[in-house]
Amino acid sequence: MRSVDNSELGRWRELDSIHVLRLLAEHVKEDLSFHPRSSHLTTRWHVHVAGHDWEFLCTGPKFWDVRMDCGGGGAVDLVMHIYGLNFKAAAKLLKDMGL
Numbered sequence: 001m002r003s004v005d006n007s008e009l010g011r012w013r014e015l016d017s018i019h020v021l022r023l024l025a026e027h028v029k030e031d032l033s034f035h036p037r038s039s040h041l042t043t044r045w046h047v048h049v050a051g052h053d054w055e056f057l058c059t060g061p062k063f064w065d066v067r068m069d070c071g072g073g074g075a076v077d078l079v080m081h082i083y084g085l086n087f088k089a090a091a092k093l094l095k096d097m098g099l
Contacts, residue, residue: 004091012094013074017063018045020075021056023097024082025049050082075099 022028027048034044039059044066047054057064057071063078064071072081079090 009076012076012091012099014061015075015099017056017058017061017073017075017078018043020078020099021045021047021049021058021063023099024079052082054082 018028025047027046029046031044031046036042036057042057042059045056045058047056055066057066061075062071062073063081065081070081072078075094076087076090079085079093080087083090083093085093
């Protein structure tokens with residue numbers, strides 16, 4: 001795989017986490033009963049991907065895994081978190097997806 005340039009990294013860093021989840025997941029459902037405490041832009045999503053059920057809070061490119069009590073920001077972090085991949089493998093997956 002060729003190296004990742006800064007423009008690609010920047011684009012992946014800014015991708016909306018919900019957009020990435022929709023591309024990765026077999027099932028995605030927004031929890032419409034969720035009322036955020038701090039940012040009114042935060043939404044909660046129930047997701048089935050990679051054989052597991054996940055519950056994420058999403059605000060733009062940032063995500064928080066409610067069940068594992070950790071999160072990150074950007075498409076690379078999200079792919080690494082869900083699939084347990086290193087940076088290089090996550091970047092390859094994103095490239096293969098056409099992102």
